[in-house]
Amino acid sequence: MRTRIVETRTIRMNIVEQGDGPLVLLCHGFPESAHAWRHQIRALAAAGFHAVAPDMRGYGQTEAPAAIDAYTVFHLVGDMVALLDALEAPTAIIVGNDWGASVAWQAALMRPDRFRGVVAVSVPMMGQPPVTPTRIFPQTDDAQLYTLYFQEPGVAEAELERDIPQTLRKILFAASGEAGARQAGDQTPNPFGMVSRRDGLLSALPDPGRMPDWLTAADLDSFAKAFVNSGFRGGLNYYRNLDRNWQLQASLAGVTIDIPALFVVGERDTGLSIPGMRDTIDAMPALVPQLTETIVVPGCGHWLPQERPDRLNDAIISFARHI
Numbered sequence: 001m002r003t004r005i006v007e008t009r010t011i012r013m014n015i016v017e018q019g020d021g022p023l024v025l026l027c028h029g030f031p032e033s034a035h036a037w038r039h040q041i042r043a044l045a046a047a048g049f050h051a052v053a054p055d056m057r058g059y060g061q062t063e064a065p066a067a068i069d070a071y072t073v074f075h076l077v078g079d080m081v082a083l084l085d086a087l088e089a090p091t092a093i094i095v096g097n098d099w100g101a102s103v104a105w106q107a108a109l110m111r112p113d114r115f116r117g118v119v120a121v122s123v124p125m126m127g128q129p130p131v132t133p134t135r136i137f138p139q140t141d142d143a144q145l146y147t148l149y150f151q152e153p154g155v156a157e158a159e160l161e162r163d164i165p166q167t168l169r170k171i172l173f174a175a176s177g178e179a180g181a182r183q184a185g186d187q188t189p190n191p192f193g194m195v196s197r198r199d200g201l202l203s204a205l206p207d208p209g210r211m212p213d214w215l216t217a218a219d220l221d222s223f224a225k226a227f228v229n230s231g232f233r234g235g236l237n238y239y240r241n242l243d244r245n246w247q248l249q250a251s252l253a254g255v256t257i258d259i260p261a262l263f264v265v266g267e268r269d270t271g272l273s274i275p276g277m278r279d280t281i282d283a284m285p286a287l288v289p290q291l292t293e294t295i296v297v298p299g300c301g302h303w304l305p306q307e308r309p310d311r312l313n314d315a316i317i318s319f320a321r322h323i
Contacts, residue, residue, distance in 0.1 A: 001041055003034075005061065006054075008082035010075070014061030015083070017052045019045025023089040024320060025080060026053040029098020029122075030235045031160075031171060032303075033060040033226040035219065036097070039309030040316065047317045054083060056100065058234015060226035068153065071237035073245045076103045077110050084114055093320050097121040097305055099238050108257045117323045119262045119316055121304050122269050124281045125288050128253045132243040142197055149195040150239040159200045160232045165224045170205040172220075177268040177301035178212045192270045192302075214306050257288045260323040264315055266300030266307065292319065 001018045016034040018041050026037040034053040044051035055062035057079055058071060065071070080103065084092055094115045096104030101123035108118040129136055137145040150156050160167045171191040173179060180188040195201045211220065263284065271277050285291050295315055300308045 001038070001045075006083065006086050008079065008086045010078050010082040011057055011065075012063040013057075013079065013083060014055040015052050016041060016054075017050065018042065019048070019050045021048045021050050022320070023084070023087065023092035024049045024051050024316070025083070025092045025094045026051060027080070027094065027096035027100030027103050028053065028056060028059070029096070029100045030238065031168065031223070031227065031232065032098070033223055035222045035226070036303070036305055038219075040095070040305055040313055043309070043313035044317065044320075047321075049317075049320060050089075052083070052087065054079075055226065055230075056103075058237060059230055061229065064230055064234040068237050068240050069244060071234070072241045072248060073103065073106045074110075074248060076238075077107045080107050081111055081114055090114070091116045093117040093119065093323070095119040095121070095316060096123075098123060098302065099235075105257065108259050108261065109252060109255060112257075112259045115259060117260045117262075117319065118257065119264065119319060121264050121312065122266070122271060122302055124263060124265075124277075124284050125257060125261075126280055127287060128246065128249060132246050134243050138194070140194075143194040144197060146192050146195050146201060147239050147242065149201060150236050153233075153236075153240070156201065156236055157232050159202060161227075164227050165220065166207060167202060168220060168223050168227070169211065170202050170207055172215060172223075172303065173208045173211060174205045175270045175302035176212055177266060177299050177307055179206075179301065180268065182268050182270055182272040182301075188273070190270050190273060193273065212307070214303075214309075219306075256286075257290070259290060260319070261288045261291045262293055262295070262315065262319045263288075263291065264295045264297065264304060264312060266302060266304050267296050267298045268301045269304075270302050 028036040037053040041051040058064040094104045101120040
C-alpha cells in the first residue's frame with residue numbers, strides 16, 4: 001500500500017491505494033479514516049483490482065473546509081467523482097461503511113454513469129422522509145438522539161477532543177460485536193443512540209481494558225493521529241447537513257438506484273437497535289431494484305470491514321467479479 005496526496009478539482013485528498021485493474025473506491029465512516037479499509041485494500045489488490053481509500057472530506061490529511069455547508073452530500077459525491085477524474089478512471093465500484101455507505105448510495109443514485117456497482121455496509125438505502133430529519137429524531141427532557149447532540153457546533157467537538165485515544169476506544173468498542181447483541185429498543189451502551197443532555201456521549205460508554213483483537217494498538221494509534229490532525233469538526237459537519245441534504249435532494253425523491261448493489265450488515269450492528277430498521281432493510285428492493293443480496297454477518301458489529309475482514313473481502317470481490 002502507498003499513501004499520497006491527490007489534487008482533485010474539488011478538494012485536496014489523502015488516499016491509500018494498492019493494485020492495478022478496475023477501480024474500487026472505499027469510503028470510510030465516523031469516526032474513522034482510510035486506515036479502516038486496510039484489509040480490503042490488500043485483498044482487492046491481490047484479486048486484480050485497483051483499491052483506493054481516501055480520507056474523506058474533513059478527515060485525516062484530506063482538506064477540511066471551515067464552512068458547515070461545505071459538507072453536504074452533493075459535496076461528498078462530488079469529491080468521489082472528482083477523485084475518479086484525477087485517477088483517470090471512467091468508472092468504479094463504490095464501497096462504503098457507515099457515513100461512507102450513505103455517500104456510496106447517493107453516488108449510485110446521482111451518477112450511475114460513473115459508478116457501475118455499489119456495496120453498502122451497515123447503512124441501508126432509505127427513502128426521503130416527509131419532513132426534515134431533525135424533526136423525526138427522538139428526544140426527551142433528559143436525552144436526545146446522538147444526531148441531535150451533534151448539531152450544535154463546538155459542543156461535541158469539546159467532548160470528543162478532550163482525550164482522543166479514549167474517545168476512539170469507547171466508540172469503537174461500544175459499537176462493535178463484542179459489546180453485545182442488538183435488538184430494537186436494546187439498552188446496551190451505544191455511541192449511536194440516545195445521549196444524556198447532562199453528561200454527554202462518552203460517559204455512558206465503557207472504556208475497555210483491552211481492545212478486541214481486530215484493533216491493534218498500532219491501528220488505534222493510526223486513527224488517533226488522524227483525529228489529532230483534523231479534529232472531529234469535519235466528521236460532525238456531515239450530521240449538521242442532514243436537514244440541508246433533505247432540502248437539496250427534493251428533486252431526487254422517487255428516483256431508484258439502477259445499478260447492481262450489495263448490502264452487508266453485522267448481526268450486532270448498532271443500527272439494528274433503531275426501531276423499524278429491519279423493516280427498512282427488508283424494503284430496500286423497492287428503492288434498489290438490482291440489489292443482488294443482503295448478507296448478515298453473525299456476531300459482527302458496526303465496524304464490519306475491520307471486525308470480519310475476510311467475510312467482507314469475499315463478498316466484495318465476488319460481487320465485483322460478477323457485475
